[in-house]
Amino acid sequence: MSTLITNIGELVTNAAPDDDPGQGPGPFAALTGAALVIDEGRVAWTGPAGQAPAADEAVDCRGGAVLPGFVDSHAHLVFAGERSAEFAARMAGTPYQAGGIRSTVAATRAAPDEVLRANLARLTREMLAQGTTTLECKSGYGLTVPDEARAVALAAEVTPEVTFLGAHVVPPEYEGDRAGYLDLVCGPMLTACAPHARWVDVFCERGAFDADEAAAVLAAGHAAGLLTRIHANQLGPGPGVQVAVTAGAASADHCTYLSDADVDALASSGPPSSGTVATLLPGVEFSTRQPYPDARRLLAAGVTVALATDCNPGSCFTSSMPLCVALAVREMRMTTQEAVWSATAGGARALRRSDVGHLSLGARADLMLLDGPSHTYLAYRPAVPLIRAVWQGGQMSRP
Numbered sequence: 001m002s003t004l005i006t007n008i009g010e011l012v013t014n015a016a017p018d019d020d021p022g023q024g025p026g027p028f029a030a031l032t033g034a035a036l037v038i039d040e041g042r043v044a045w046t047g048p049a050g051q052a053p054a055a056d057e058a059v060d061c062r063g064g065a066v067l068p069g070f071v072d073s074h075a076h077l078v079f080a081g082e083r084s085a086e087f088a089a090r091m092a093g094t095p096y097q098a099g100g101i102r103s104t105v106a107a108t109r110a111a112p113d114e115v116l117r118a119n120l121a122r123l124t125r126e127m128l129a130q131g132t133t134t135l136e137c138k139s140g141y142g143l144t145v146p147d148e149a150r151a152v153a154l155a156a157e158v159t160p161e162v163t164f165l166g167a168h169v170v171p172p173e174y175e176g177d178r179a180g181y182l183d184l185v186c187g188p189m190l191t192a193c194a195p196h197a198r199w200v201d202v203f204c205e206r207g208a209f210d211a212d213e214a215a216a217v218l219a220a221g222h223a224a225g226l227l228t229r230i231h232a233n234q235l236g237p238g239p240g241v242q243v244a245v246t247a248g249a250a251s252a253d254h255c256t257y258l259s260d261a262d263v264d265a266l267a268s269s270g271p272p273s274s275g276t277v278a279t280l281l282p283g284v285e286f287s288t289r290q291p292y293p294d295a296r297r298l299l300a301a302g303v304t305v306a307l308a309t310d311c312n313p314g315s316c317f318t319s320s321m322p323l324c325v326a327l328a329v330r331e332m333r334m335t336t337q338e339a340v341w342s343a344t345a346g347g348a349r350a351l352r353r354s355d356v357g358h359l360s361l362g363a364r365a366d367l368m369l370l371d372g373p374s375h376t377y378l379a380y381r382p383a384v385p386l387i388r389a390v391w392q393g394g395q396m397s398r399p
């Protein structure tokens with residue numbers, strides 16, 4: 001079954017050089033007056049609409065823009081409860097602290113599987129309706145061996161990009177025994193979670209885990225066959241980015257407080273396919289009223305930048321990649337092209353995925369149709385539901 005998607009006002013392809021999907025995405029690239037053919041769940045043809053080949057069925061975009069689906073490379077979706085009172089207090093002047101995670105841990109532990117599964121389904125539906133076709137999902141609100149194992153198993157029901165985040169915070173029952181908790185995370189908990197996970201992550205921050213602890217968690221995860229990523233430099237300057245680059249992590253996430261040495265380390269961490277991406281999460285700064293990360297400084301240094309939501313019940317409860325694009329453009333001074341690239345191709349780089357984030361020939365047919373003629377509308381019309389249709393592996397749904 002092939003599908004011709006035609007009369008596309010602007011087709012953002014981020015096509016790889018030589019259109020080789022094995023390389024992953026290339027730089028921002030777009031065609032006007034374009035068409036695209038999907039066959040067997042893959043992109044089979046792109047080019048001028050007038051030259052499009054025949055297909056089994058056709059979709060007329062009526063001049064709307066078509067983009068690669070968003071790749072949300074940072075989300076915490078396995079949880080119960082909510083923290084709107086904490087948000088309201090924060091907006092009234094109470095600062096965000098990592099320890100707020102503990103209230104979600106208590107609610108998550110107490111919740112039956114069906115409650116967690118229903119919450120996960122609701123959030124992933126929300127994401128798809130907003131154009132997200134690939135999402136990463138972390139554990140980290142269980143913090144016992146069975147609760148973390150349950151979280152990664154539930155996450156694996158909705159995405160292949162599952163991250164074990166046992167090292168989110170030290171749970172209350174290990175208050176006086178950090179070393180004991182780290183032994184648990186790097187031992188039995190990792191053993192129980194690794195079969196369901198692709199990634200290991202650690203919250204390297206004052207109030208969470210220090211540089212040595214974070215490095216130990218990443219090394220244990222790596223030894224168990226997991227790829228590495230890290231929460232770094234969110235609440236203040238710290239060692240997280242250096243730990244990430246030293247460990248060869250795919251991504252250092254947050255990057256709000258960086259030294260020149262941190263920026264240099266990210267810039268010289270390797271080519272886009274194997275270096276460390278800086279994943280910026282502007283929904284967090286929006287929701288915590290912290291200063292936004294300096295995207296222009298990272299881009300000027302040649303760092304690969306991704307944008308993601310960090311959807312979680314505490315510091316940022318949005319599932320909207322269009323909001324993140326709008327914030328990146330308005331508040332972080334990224335161009336509309338940079339922001340859209342970072343929310344699609346950048347996310348793919350942060351997940352070491354070569355098959356998504358772009359619409360080169362052979363790429364996964366993950367794409368969205370906008371109610372607007374160009375990608376710029378995502379930032380130009382903030383908070384407006386612009387996604388008219390989404391294709392995931394060639395399967396169309398309409399929000």
Ligand SMILES: [Zn+2]
Binds near residue numbers: 075
């Ligand atoms: Zn996070």
